[in-house]
Amino acid sequence: MKLDFEHIQSAHCENGVTTNLLRHIGVSQMTEPLAFGIGAGLFFAYIPLLKINNGPAIAFRTFPGLIFKRTCSYLDIEVVRKKFSSKEEAQKILDQTLQAGQPAGCQVGVYYLPYFPKEYRFHFNAHNLVVYGKEGDNYLVSDPIMENTTTLSSYELERVRFAKGALAPKGQLYYPKQVAAITDHQIAIAIEKGIKKNISNMIGIPGPIAGVNGIRFTGKRIKKWRDKLGLHKAGLYLAQLVRMQEEIGTGGGGFRYIYGAFLQEAFAYHPKEQLLEIAKSFTQAGDLWRTAAVQAAGIYKGRISSQEDFNVMGDYLIELAEIEKQAFVGLSKIKWQA
Amino acid sequence: MKKEEIPQDLSSLGKITKEVCYAVDGSGKYVTELSRGWEIKINALDVAWNDIEGRKATAKEKVFRNEVSPLLFFMERALMDITILAGYTGFWKWQIKRHLRPEVFNKLSDKKLQRYADVFNVGIEDLKSMNVNEA
Numbered sequence: 001m002k003l004d005f006e007h008i009q010s011a012h013c014e015n016g017v018t019t020n021l022l023r024h025i026g027v028s029q030m031t032e033p034l035a036f037g038i039g040a041g042l043f044f045a046y047i048p049l050l051k052i053n054n055g056p057a058i059a060f061r062t063f064p065g066l067i068f069k070r071t072c073s074y075l076d077i078e079v080v081r082k083k084f085s086s087k088e089e090a091q092k093i094l095d096q097t098l099q100a101g102q103p104a105g106c107q108v109g110v111y112y113l114p115y116f117p118k119e120y121r122f123h124f125n126a127h128n129l130v131v132y133g134k135e136g137d138n139y140l141v142s143d144p145i146m147e148n149t150t151t152l153s154s155y156e157l158e159r160v161r162f163a164k165g166a167l168a169p170k171g172q173l174y175y176p177k178q179v180a181a182i183t184d185h186q187i188a189i190a191i192e193k194g195i196k197k198n199i200s201n202m203i204g205i206p207g208p209i210a211g212v213n214g215i216r217f218t219g220k221r222i223k224k225w226r227d228k229l230g231l232h233k234a235g236l237y238l239a240q241l242v243r244m245q246e247e248i249g250t251g252g253g254g255f256r257y258i259y260g261a262f263l264q265e266a267f268a269y270h271p272k273e274q275l276l277e278i279a280k281s282f283t284q285a286g287d288l289w290r291t292a293a294v295q296a297a298g299i300y301k302g303r304i305s306s307q308e309d310f311n312v313m314g315d316y317l318i319e320l321a322e323i324e325k326q327a328f329v330g331l332s333k334i335k336w337q338a
Numbered sequence: 339m340k341k342e343e344i345p346q347d348l349s350s351l352g353k354i355t356k357e358v359c360y361a362v363d364g365s366g367k368y369v370t371e372l373s374r375g376w377e378i379k380i381n382a383l384d385v386a387w388n389d390i391e392g393r394k395a396t397a398k399e400k401v402f403r404n405e406v407s408p409l410l411f412f413m414e415r416a417l418m419d420i421t422i423l424a425g426y427t428g429f430w431k432w433q434i435k436r437h438l439r440p441e442v443f444n445k446l447s448d449k450k451l452q453r454y455a456d457v458f459n460v461g462i463e464d465l466k467s468m469n470v471n472e473a
Binding site: 243 | 350357358376379383385418421424
């Protein structure tokens with residue numbers, strides 16, 4: 001059985017799954033930038049005491065699952081989401097969902113994902129894909145970061161749906177419920193809600209570790225890494241920072257670019273010149289994140305190693321905090337009810 | 339980033355799929371373009387894997403010095419910490435901590451060893467000897 005499902009490749013997995021599942025139920029306006037922006041996907045957080053893969057815990061986007069949840073919620077679309085303790089039950093419900101003609105979003109771990117190259121297979125459990133059919137023992141899979149669709153045997157799919165460790169997916173399955181057509185007016189309202197949510201996440205969370213404060217905080221920390229951790233470990237930490245920033249498919253400072261693209265698309269629904277102006281700030285931020293990554297690479301490749309090199313790196317982030325802060329302050333001044 | 343500046347450095351992922359990137363065209367409008375990878379990102383991944391290789395070597399030395407059981411070597415090899423290993427084997431974390439002690443590991447029943455061997459995808463003898471092929 002193969003459901004009629006359009007696979008559109010995206011830069012980021014959750015954006016892609018959200019976009020493709022919503023388009024499937026008839027929300028034809030949905031694009032990756034709109035899903036990312038309405039879902040208030042842009043974020044930054046540095047959690048000092050937590051370690052991931054023996055390095056710092058840094059996130060460049062919002063917590064897994066929230067982009068889908070918010071985008072649907074702001075469009076008043078009901079969501080079905082199920083977690084399972086039993087593998088048999090998880091497969092049974094997936095099969096029933098497909099039988100009912102509904103493609104299903106699945107949260108999976110990438111460690112055992114057979115079509116990923118070995119180099120990318122860490123214990124990262126918040127990857128997302130859509131299952132849109134079953135032929136014999138093989139499930140038809142639309143993984144939005146891949147150019148083409150692929151398949152997983154029932155065993156392979158079960159293994160990634162029940163990956164273990166942090167953010168274990170527990171067989172999680174989700175999809176939006178069918179709705180009447182979503183109007184452009186509803187999209188416009190959702191855009192406004194998404195931007196407001198993102199403003200509050202980036203400049204409204206008190207404390208030093210989240211939003212633009214977190215970027216500044218990380219910049220200050222980086223300047224101390226050389227003395228505190230030694231060159232080798234500091235290099236590892238910077239490599240981890242770049243890996244998080246560059247997650248699969250997000251290019252250089254990619255999430256900032258996607259947000260810039262979102263603001264340009266938002267302009268079609270809210271003709272406010274500020275949106276286009278502020279989009280440029282996000283392009284500028286994305287470019288500077290890219291420059292920072294090049295600087296970090298100089299350090300982790302051992303080409304540069306002085307304290308001054310770490311200072312330059314830290315200062316890039318401090319400058320980024322300011323650029324992104326001004327951008328969100330600008331967005332917060334937009335008067336939506338014109 | 340301008341569309342023309344999107345890097346095309348072939349990564350291990352690039353051999354399987356190109357990645358979507360967002361960049362601006364000549365008029366400043368966002369467009370998407372496919373990328374084969376970016377050297378900076380490839381290097382960051384290399385750094386992470388070199389670190390893992392180093393951790394494996396260190397673990398092996400510790401096993402030879404009888405400071406820790408071979409489990410540590412296999413955990414480093416599988417990028418697993420105690421929480422992840424507990425998830426996959428069904429052992430409690432405190433049990434795994436005990437099994438990391440050589441004197442406890444050496445007395446483990448074949449049944450328990452098999453649970454580890456299954457997760458690490460090796461035989462019981464290899465689990466004890468750390469004799470594994472590195473692909």
